Amino acid sequence: MKILVVDDSATMRRIIINHLKQAGYSDIVEASNGVEALSRMSGIELVLTDWNMPVMDGLSLVKEIRHNPNFSSVPIIMITTEGAKEEVLEALRNGVNDYIVKPFTKQIILEKIEAVVG
């Protein structure tokens, strides 16, 4: 499975990618904002994205993906510090499949991925 990890923090990308690799996912692409992510969507089967990023934020990225017929069905999990109920609902309304609030453990990420791509 080809996974796109989108976060403006290199540390957070590194943590998520380490967790994915330890679980056997090896085909991983990185992006530091929504614009970079859109340019790297070819062949992507799962997107893990932050919300607050410069250039293009995660919510805008989700909207772009959902409105692009080439990628509209790709599962998206948002991983963010935005944990208030209204924000979770807004993300889900805009097409996010699942939602992880930072901080998280490796187990939480892997369980959410399994639930989404099953």
Place this chain on the structure above:
Amino acid sequence: MDVRYINPFINSLINTLKMMMDLDAVAATPFVKDNSKTSGDITGVIGFAEKKIMGSVALSFPEKAALMLFEGMTGEATDEINRDVEDCIGEVANIVAGGAKTEMAGQGLSFNISVPSVVVGQNHSIRHKAETPVIVIPFSVKDETFVMEVTMKLTD
């Protein structure tokens, strides 16, 4: 400052270090800061604001503590503060502020948080967003210590 508004930051920091690094942070007695200097070699700062509140939180680490956190977060060791460590400290500050934001939203006090900024160097100064007393909470993790500074101004 009302302790109800400090506890979410303490809770969030302890939770962040436990979940992301499996580290147990222990808070010591808070005190009021009497100058603008920080105690650490690297500090991550985040401002927060909304109609009813304005303030900032800073996490200031001695070099050894920062390197320990970096290794705990990424699983990779380094022997000096570099751009990767700076990014890591900024992200820790971001997660801590985000956790506090979520808890305080549950108390009816909402705010937005800024992008983190990171300052490196011995005896550096931090200018907090609100001109109100700065509460310093010392923490210990394993054999290392660091501080969290929180200040906020509430308006009706």
